[in-house]
Amino acid sequence: MRAQPVAAASPSASEPPDLDPSGGGPATPIYLDHLATTPLDPRVLEVMLPYLRENFGNPSSRTHDFGLHAAAAVEAARGHVAALVGATAREVVFTSGATEANNLAIKGTCAAWAGQGVHLVTCATEHHAVLDVFDSLERSGQGFRVTRVAVDHQGIIDLPALAAALDDEARLLSVMAANNETGVLQPLEQIARCLQGRNVIWHCDAAQGVGKIPLDLRRIPIDLLSLSAHKMYGPKGQGALFVRRRRPPLRLAAQIEGGGQERGLRSGTLNVAGIVGLGEACRLCQQERAPEAERLAQLRDSLQQCLVHAFGAAVVVNGGAAVRLPNALNVSFPDSHVAELLPRLRDVALSSGSACSSGADTPSHVLAAMGLDVATAAASLRFGLGRTTTLEEVEWAARRVITEVRSCGKRQRPYVFSPKPNQP
Numbered sequence: 543m544r545a546q547p548v549a550a551a552s553p554s555a556s557e558p559p560d561l562d563p564s565g566g567g568p569a570t571p572i573y574l575d576h577l578a579t580t581p582l583d584p585r586v587l588e589v590m591l592p593y594l595r596e597n598f599g600n601p602s603s604r605t606h607d608f609g610l611h612a613a614a615a616v617e618a619a620r621g622h623v624a625a626l627v628g629a630t631a632r633e634v635v636f637t638s639g640a641t642e643a644n645n646l647a648i649k650g651t652c653a654a655w656a657g658q659g660v661h662l663v664t665c666a667t668e669h670h671a672v673l674d675v676f677d678s679l680e681r682s683g684q685g686f687r688v689t690r691v692a693v694d695h696q697g698i699i700d701l702p703a704l705a706a707a708l709d710d711e712a713r714l715l716s717v718m719a720a721n722n723e724t725g726v727l728q729p730l731e732q733i734a735r736c737l738q739g740r741n742v743i744w745h746c747d748a749a750q751g752v753g754k755i756p757l758d759l760r761r762i763p764i765d766l767l768s769l770s771a772h773k774m775y776g777p778k779g780q781g782a783l784f785v786r787r788r789r790p791p792l793r794l795a796a797q798i799e800g801g802g803q804e805r806g807l808r809s810g811t812l813n814v815a816g817i818v819g820l821g822e823a824c825r826l827c828q829q830e831r832a833p834e835a836e837r838l839a840q841l842r843d844s845l846q847q848c849l850v851h852a853f854g855a856a857v858v859v860n861g862g863a864a865v866r867l868p869n870a871l872n873v874s875f876p877d878s879h880v881a882e883l884l885p886r887l888r889d890v891a892l893s894s895g896s897a898c899s900s901g902a903d904t905p906s907h908v909l910a911a912m913g914l915d916v917a918t919a920a921a922s923l924r925f926g927l928g929r930t931t932t933l934e935e936v937e938w939a940a941r942r943v944i945t946e947v948r949s950c951g952k953r954q955r956p957y958v959f960s961p962k963p964n965q966p
C-alpha cells in the first residue's frame with residue numbers, strides 16, 4: 543500500500559484571506575507548537591503561587607501545619623490526576639515528567655526479569671523516552687529481547703504483527719496513546735483485545751493523550767500509564783505514573799532511592815507547587831476537554847483544508863486518514879525544498895518533528911516508520927494548536943506557510959515513496 547495524500551479539499555475550502563498589507567493581523571509570533579509544550583494556564587499559575595511563597599512546607603514534615611498543609615495539597619492534586627484518567631488516588635505516583643515515568647515503568651518492571659530471557663514488545667513510533675529505554679535494556683546483557691512492531695502508512699500499529707509478537711516469553715508491552723509527531727491515536731481497545739488472556743503488563747505513554755482525548759482506565763486495562771503536566775497547560779518538570787492496583791500486584795523497582803517518598807517508588811522531596819499545578823491542570827482539562835477538543839478539531843481541519851486547497855497532491859497529511867489528536871496536524875511537501883523553511887517562518891512557531899529531535903539532523907523515525915523517504919520526512923511540518931489559538935492565527939499561519947513553501951525551490955528528484963523500511 544502506498545501512502546496517499548489526503549483527499550482533496552472540501553468544496554468550501556479556500557485560500558486563507560490575504561495578509562493585511564497595513565500590517566494588521568494577529569500578534570506575532572504565533573505559537574503553534576503545543577505538542578512540544580503548552581504555556582502555563584494563568585489559572586494553574588494562580589493556584590501554584592502560594593506553594594512557592596507562604597505555603598512552602600515539606601509534605602513529609604508531619605509534625606507541624608506547614609508540612610500538613612503541603613501534604614493536603616499534594617493529596618488533593620493526586621485526586622484530580624486520578625479523576626481525569628479514571629484511576630484512584632493511591633494509583634498515582636508523582637515523577638518529574640513523562641520521561642521519568644516511562645523509565646520507572648519499563649526499567650522498574652524489567653528489574654525482576656534480568657537473566658530470564660524475557661521478551662519485551664513496543665512500537666516503532668514510540669517517543670525516544672520509551673524506545674531508548676528498550677534499546678538500553680536490549681544492550682544490557684541481561685537477556686532481554688525486544689520487538690518493535692511496525693505501523694502502517696497512517697502510523698497505526700500493525701495489529702496482526704502485534705498479536706504475533708505477543709508470544710509465550712512476552713511479559714511487557716509499551717504502546718503509546720497518541721503520537722507526538724502526527725497526533726495519530728493508537729487503537730487502545732483493539733490492543734486490549736490482543737492482550738486478553740496473556741500474562742503481559744501493558745505500559746502506555748499517554749503524555750500527548752491525557753487531557754486531550756477521553757482516557758478511562760476503568761475501561762482500558764492499561765497497567766502503567768505515563769503523563770506530563772507541561773503537555774496540558776501545567777508546569778514543566780512535573781508528571782506522574784499511574785500504577786494499577788491489581789492482583790497479583792505489579793512489582794516495580796524504584797529507579798531513584800532515598801527518603802522513601804511516593805511509597806518508596808520515587809524518593810525525593812515532592813515538588814509541591816508542580817504537583818498542585820499538575821492537579822489543577824488535570825481538573826481544568828476534565829471540565830473543559832470535550833468542547834475544547836471540538837473547537838480545536840475545527841481549527842485544525844480548516845488549517846488542513848487551506849493547505850490541501852493550496853497545494854493539492856503536493857502536500858501529504860501524515861496520518862490524515864487516522865483518528866488523530868484534535869489539535870495536531872503533520873504535513874509533508876514532498877516536491878519542495880522546505881528544510882530551510884522554519885528559519886524563514888520566524889513569526890509562526892512550528893516544529894519539523896518532535897521537539898526532542900528537531901535539533902538533530904536525522905529524519906523523524908516516526909515518519910520513516912510510516913514509509914516516508916528521508917527527504918520527504920525532512921520536508922515536514924508539525925502544527926500543534928492550543929487553548930489560546932484563534933481562527934485569525936490559523937489563517938495567518940496558513941497564509942505564511944503557503945507563501946514560504948511556494949517560494950521554496952523544487953526538489954530535483956521527483957517525489958516517490960520508498961518501500962517501507964524493514965523493522966530492526
Ligand SMILES: Cc1ncc(COP(=O)(O)O)c(C=O)c1O
Nearest residue numbers: 639640641669671722749750770
Ligand atoms: C509522547 C511523549 N512521551 C514522553 C515525552 C517526554 O515528556 P517529559 O517532557 O514530561 O519528560 C514527550 C514529550 O515530548 C512526549 O511527547
